Amino acid sequence: MKYLIFLFVISVIVLPAKFIIPLSILIMVLYFSLDRTVLNILKRKSTLFLFAIVAIIQPILIGEPTNSMMGVSYSGLGVINGLAMFCRAIVIINSISILNRRTDKESIRYFWGKLGIEQFDAVFTKSQEQLPEIKESFSKSIKNFNGKNLLKPGKSKPAEFFANLIVPFLHKSNSLSSKNNFNEE
Amino acid sequence: MLKLLKIEKLSESNLINTAVFAAIWGLAEISLGTFLHASKIPFRGAIMSLLATAVLVCAKVVLKYKGSLILLGIVTATFRLFLGVGFNITPFAAIIIESVIAEIVINKFGFRRTAAVLTGTLIMVYSITHGLIMQALFLGIDIYKMYYELILKVTNKAGLSEELVLILILLIPVIQIGLGAASGSFGFSVGNQINNMIED
Structure with missing residues (x-):
């Protein structure tokens, strides 16, 4: 068909x-x-x-x-x-x-696997697990969000505000100390 | 592209962090995408592309392995395909192409603000082209002739000069590209903040 x-x-x-x-x-x-x-x-x-x-x-x-x-x-x-x-x-x-x-999801997985992206399944499953937690955390932060604070001196800037939202979910053992080093391979 | 798709076996932290960014981008695609789809706001694709640029640029500070942004795009696009409302094939293709653009530009020029701005600019150029290609595919190439003639008719009736209308039409993509560059720069700032916070 x-x-x-x-x-x-x-x-x-x-x-x-x-x-x-x-x-x-x-x-x-x-x-x-x-x-x-x-x-x-x-x-x-x-x-x-x-x-x-x-x-x-x-x-x-x-x-x-x-x-x-x-x-x-x-x-x-x-x-x-x-x-x-x-x-x-x-x-x-x-x-x-x-x-x-x-x-269906199975045929999509098969398709990406065929293209050589074997990690797709693991990342997709993990991402689905993380989704509800991230959604809840973001909803809370957006509820408490005060746009005026972002512009006041001494208060957090927009970039800092978004970084604060993301950082708690990241895996800390990932070595991030060497800045800009990913292009040196 | 094929080289970039050969992604090495991910470490636990890379796997988790890719999943986190995919969940964040996927959540935005589903919630904001659904809202924009329902509200019929114009330039929905451009708005989603601005968001994609910011996420892709700031993700690269954490996801340093080659092909990371492509994997991120593929997972997010699959989220959109299965969980999004409305017609999801065109956003599916757009998300993957945007992630490929970001991966190529940042791998070529390194993670710096100029590369982030260039990423945003190119993603917005693609976003504009995507809309034009899709209209030509769905309605036929004659749609542009029709738009042009309709605009001429309306401007002649309104007494406006063709030059003025042409400038106004060209101004829209210029503004979009400018916003794309700003979004890339903003993503770079968020990425730097994330890096600083993790270092502390």
């Missing part, structure tokens, strides 16, 4: 506008049969805004007016190009979303 999805994405990128619209409808019907949530994207405000810009406003303002509807003249070619742009975006976004939903 993933190869078919790649093929769909490549097709909507390379095909001319007049072919994209019917092809996109077919692809979306297929995606809908796989996942009922794919059409939710059409309810989003940002999607409707994009549609208004590329398929409604653009044909009215740009290009030679060839058609007229309710007294408003617009470019027929502009409508086709705008709709093709919109369809292309919807197909690409849904294709990537479907691939994303079908990807």
Whole structure:
């Protein structure tokens, strides 16, 4: 299936506008049969805004007016190009979303391992363990945060404030005494 | 890049410290990223890139092994992919590319303020390019022609000169790049503070 999805994405990128619209409808019907949530994207405000810009406003303002509807003249070619742009975006976004939903952590681990990053698993697991503790500590500090203090003389500066947040979590045995030495290998 | 990916077996402290920075960056990506996504604030990608620059630069003071920032970016990007809301593939790619930029620049020039500023600048240049490439990929290259013609129509109707509009449009990336440089410098200051605190 993933190869078919790649093929769909490549097709909507390379095909001319007049072919994209019917092809996109077919692809979306297929995606809908796989996942009922794919059409939710059409309810989003940002999607409707994009549609208004590329398929409604653009044909009215740009290009030679060839058609007229309710007294408003617009470019027929502009409508086709705008709709093709919109369809292309919807197909690409849904294709990537479907691939994303079908990807599990195991395949990501396998992928990074294949690239030679064997430490990924250990760091990712440790990071997940640290996350709640760091979140709690940062939340407390942000609650007690007073922005005015950062600017007063004698009070901690922004860099110091953030360093104070991070340092308690760091492993102290790490030798940090030799400054700027990591580029000397 | 492939050389940088050959990461040696990590010591306990390097492993823990990489995990800590990944958790901090991941937490910011999930919480701030979710907030920005929900609020539809413009320049969300630029805001997240400023944060990425500061984290990457200050992390390098602690994570001195080669490829550390790439590993940090990979772990954070995976967090974003599985825990973030919205469309996570583009931030996933952006986080990894930003970490590769930081790793290359700091390895090449060493950990100094100029390198930190250059890192911030290049990350913001990438961030701007990322947005442009993604728009061209998702909507087609014609989107720029459409933007250009729409802007011309609107400016002509408003009676503004094309030069003024062009300056205003170019001013946005210039400001973003300036903020990126400032963020790199700030990350350097935080990194130095961390170094001083650990030495004490």
